[in-house]
Amino acid sequence: MLWRDGEFGVVLLPPGSREPKTLTGTGRALWQALARPMTAEELAAELAATFGTDAARVGTDIAPVLDELRSMGALVEVPAP
């Protein structure tokens, strides 16, 4: 995965793609948090703490983003240790 992080968000170029995508808004915090492997629940809790909101609500909001990142090959699921 090729990417750049800035105030604009995160520019991502998934493997095999020639069209970069930009994650904006809270997508940047999501991407930065995913630098460490974690479950979707842990990610929602971390973002909820960062933005001072409800983890269940965040979990619902980020689910489609995680699906898109997975389909792009930007996110890989690994078995929990």
Next chain:
Amino acid sequence: MRPADVVAAVSGYGLPGSAPLPDQPVDQATWRGVLELATGDRVTPLLADAVADGALPTTARQHEQAVMAHEQTMRLCVLLERSLLDVTRELAGAGIGYRVLKGAGVAHLDYQSPAQRAFGDVDLLVPSAEYDRALGCLIDSGARRRYTEVRPGFDRRWGKGACLVLADGTEIDVHRTFVAGPFGLTIDLAELFRFTATVSIGGRELPVLDRESRFLHACFHASLGDRTPRLVALRDVAQMILTTDLDRDEALERARRWRADAVVARAIRLAWSRLGLETTPILEWASAHRPDRFQARALRAYTAPSRSYATQVVAGITAVPGVPEKVAYMRALLLAEPGHLAQRDGSYHRRIHRAWRAYGSTRSSR
């Protein structure tokens, strides 16, 4: 402040001893100039950083435009990195050695974040012995040469390299050495492949020059590359000196071995002057440096008002060792391929005239 002054100060942003930035938003006409110059000089990431940090006050609209310009630049950079990965896969598959030069390597290894360094093409160094095979490999995979070679075999023996263009328009500069002309001929090319490091891009480890050779390449590029060097090239020089663990003594020792310490001194003087950085001991060294006769004459081929590709390659004869080799070099220049002449100089006679006039001026101005 004029747009050029703002962009020059922005280009030093974040470095110790950098120049002051305006303390209030510039007017819209100045801002348009700032954006245009920052884009051309590939320093939009530094502009965006200065704006994001509040070091360069802006209106809301200006702030938004700086962020958008940074995003556009970064979209290009990841696309170029994709091309870099594709091209180096081809070379590695053919068993051809290479080193990643400039943009991508410097962005990932010499800046705090690769998002701080923009670049506009892909640069690779290949060994002279594998040069023809490297070009053949990339042309077989769909690239085309931008310029015809002076004479068959010229590039491999004496040339800087070739610019290839991929089907999508991406430019790949395949270097044999750093620059055309005398300073490109005195570099110890084997040394460049001996002192190496790696850079991680897209999950792959790619070979690059070590930091000292990266610094020297940055100096060559800033000193000799363009009539007016891009600000990003000058920033690279100051960046490596002021923010990395560059071994300056080792770098200067290599430069002396390559008879190119004057190139380093000039790059430092240009960087400090254009970026408006505070004086440091290395600037004092660079300011006091006096080139020897070879270097003074060679420098003129790159810096004189009559500077041209022809001037540089003709001046290269001073660095070609031995009479038979010098004769072969001049013969190749004087009997250049028609395709090369048409692309570079328009006509055979014009080329000959220009080359000899340039060579004569470097001799007479000693």
